[in-house]
Amino acid sequence: MQNIILQKTAKLILIIMTAASLWLLIRGHNNPGGGFIAGIVAATGLILYAIVFGSQKVEKLLKYNTRNWIGSGLAIILVSIIIPIALGEPPMTAMWTTISLPFSISLHTGTPHIFETGVYISVIGIILSIIITIMEVLKWNS
Amino acid sequence: MSLFAHILIPLGFIILALLIKKASIKRRLAILFAAINFLWSLTLIPIVQFNDIIVVQTGGWEAPYGISLVADKFSVIMLVIAAFIFFISTVYGAQEVDKERRKSGHFFFSFGVLAGVNGSFIAGDIFNLYVWFEVMLMSSFILVSLGGERPQMEGSIKYLILNLISALFFVSGVGLLYGNLGTLNMAHISQIIANNKEIIPLLNPALILMFVSFAIKGALVPFFFWLPASYHTPPPTVSAMFAGLLTKVGIYSLIRFYTLYLYHDDLFWNKIILWLGTASMIVGAMAASSQIFFRKILSFHIISQIGYIVIALAFFTKASLAAAIFFLVHNMLSKTNAFLVGGIIRRQTGTLNIKALGDIYRQNPIWAILFFISAFSLAGLPPLSGFAAKYLVIKAGVEADMILISMIALFTGILTLFSMVKIWMEVFWKKVPEDIAVPLPVKKRKEHWMLTASIAMAVMIIIMGVNAQSLLNFCNSAAHTLLNPDIYINAVLNQ
Structure with a gap:
């Protein structure tokens, strides 16, 4: 979508969402939050980015394949x-x-943090692989 | 640790399959991991002979609060045989499954099935069992539909819908049970029921829901429709693996539940299980004899064989439980091998319609011998494993004063023999019919690994038949543990 306000907002929201997701990830063991929620929040930011800029841009942003x-x-x-x-x-x-x-x-850290980080990364991967596949099938690349 | 590895090994392969792209490396890795899984399951045998029960409390949380993984001798037998069948079908599938399917994740999802099967055999918590059922269901659904041929789609939809209904029943049963008792640890529930027998009528709604779910999974008579509708559609490797693993998980859970809870309410449950078993035995064998497709006959047969196991469970003596376990092992091996031989025939001739096939015996006696071994082991001819298995079930029935049921079981054996002889005559002996248009033989393709896998399986069947006593001893001690749930309860709750 060629709309400069939308593009700037999407970039800004992506940064905010990622920061918020990291915050949720770290506080997750004792407070509301955790790897799954954090992964969903981060993926939501990336999905907005994908809707605005197209799925190839997100794949570039992710650097590695979603399978990886x-x-x-x-x-x-x-x-x-x-x-x-x-x-x-x-x-x-x-x-x-x-x-x-x-x-x-x-x-103060331990294995639950490692576990949650793993969940965080794989949740981002799973959600984006679903979304990217759907966007490619529907040829929804702005 | 030793038990947890049975979840970690499939998980390890799944991780590598996601990270590695090349299909040829994945194929080798799949065989390697299946072999590791098999060898690891063998190491459990000495531990369980020494200790009776292996318990792992995950996360260090003690029993009723955490999730415990439990393996007694029965679970270990199932783990070993499942690992063997998985190894054989992986070696077989490395050659049989086409490159297209391997690239879109055949091995990936078959390891998902392995994770589900292993997990259900060692689950000590009902919700955990449910989760493993779901893991198994999802991966097996994808395996059935992988490739996207038209019959596959039809079969996989039926498979998915009926199994989702089973999952729905199971999870609603779990909810009711948790609402009544406040715990889902299998040993803990068994202990609560044993201390307070009046509670059982309260639990029966939940237990009936779970029983129906296991009956759907295990393909007992009124609930078996998904099995013959889907097993003949995927590639032969997949149907062989499913025949060996999937329904057996439902039966495993049924035996586990019966020996932990349902036996407290014998008057109600025994009759249901006995008659459902008898009905499956007869209906399966009769339906099989009216089919004309190789794999459909075998699929209907699974239902009949499940019936034998369930009636042996319903006799509920030590000898009959041992016979049930023995029969389970025999059935997993023989049935898988029959499907494997079917796969080789389909690869070479392009069809599995027994009316169009013929004269295979003269063309290739090795396949004929391999099929002979597994089919007549299923029919119960000595010295193959099926003879010992059927003999044990019927003997246990007679000893438990269930003469009528035992006679029905004996009679069903004749029906089984009839349909096996039908395949034998039509596929291996008769002349190739001239009036039916036979599809031209597909060009010869390599099959040495497929043949090796099938021969290994046939050798196992013969060994099991000739040397039945040593396996039977192990089954007997497994039955002893099953008949004394206190051993299980005390080991899990650490009393």
Whole structure:
């Protein structure tokens, strides 16, 4: 769609949505949020971008094929399952550790974060692969 | 850990299949992962012989709160045989399935089926079981429709709709059960029922919904229509794999539920299961004898064979449960191999209509022998596995004072023999009919891996028939665990 206001807004909204989705992803373990919701929010921003600019632009933006996004998300989930097994705990146990960063910030993180990140990436991949396929079938490339 | 690997191995292949593009690498990886899955399932046998039951509490949450994965001897037998069948059908499919289908994800979705099957065999939580059923249903639906031929579409729609109804019943049953008891851990529910027998009439609506769902999955008599409508449409690899794996999951769940809950209300449930089993036995065999397509005959036969397993479950003695497990193993092997041979014949002649085929025995005696082994094992001829299996079921029936049902089972054996002989005469012995237009033989294509896979399966059938005692001993101890649910409950709830 050749409409400069829409194009600028879509770009702006994409940035805002991505930032919001990262925020939801990080706070997700103890507060409302989490990998699935965050993935949907990020994908919504990308879908708006796709509607305005066409599906090829989104594929360019994503850099890798959506299959690879799904696959790498699942691979990250696999890592988060294997870490507890390697440390001798039952699979999928939540293992936590505190990392101290400079400027006296300490980061409390663990395998659930890895798991949620995997869910985040694969949800983005799945939703966009559906949308891109539909757009290509309908020849809906503005 | 040892149990969880049965979910991780298919997941690992699915990840690699998403990341790798080349179809030839994927084919090798599929065979490798199927082999790993089989070898890993073999390592469970010594553990389960030593410990009776393997329990994994995922996430370290104790039993009624977390999701537990449980495997007793029965589950381990099923895991091993399912892994074997999957391995064989992967090797077979690596050659049989055309490149088009392999590129659009044949192996990807068959590993989805494997994940679902493995997961349902080790689920210790009813909702988890439901989730694995769905995983299996979705991947198998895509496998049925993959390729998009017209009959495939027709079959897959029927398959999907009827199985979605089954899923609907199951999940509504799960909801009712959770509303009544507040827990979905299988062992915990069994313990609650055992401590408070009056609660069972309250639970019966939920249990009936779940029973119907298992009956649809397992293709028992009034609910079997999806099976013969869809199994003859996909490529032979897929129908062989489905014949070996899918309905057996429904029967596995039925046996698990019967030995954990339903036996408390014997008066109500025993009759239902007994008569449904008998009806499936007869209807399946009769319907099979009226078909003229190779794979349709075999599909109707699955229903008849499921009936044998279910009546053995309904006799409910130690011997009959062991016989049911033995029959399940026998049926998975023989039925899959019969479908595999059908696939080779279709590849070489281009049709599976038994009226148009003929004289295969002279053209290629190896196929004829392979088919002979599996078909007459299904019919129950010694020394093949089917003889021991049928003998055990009928003997258990006579010992349990169910003479009438045992005689019906014996009589159904003759019907089975009739339809197997029909395939044998029509496809392998008679002269090629001249008046029917036979499609020209498709050009010869390589088939050595398909043949190897089928031979391996036939060898397993013979070994199982000749050396029945060692498997039977294992089945007997599995039946012992099934008859004493306290072992299961105590192991899961860690008391």
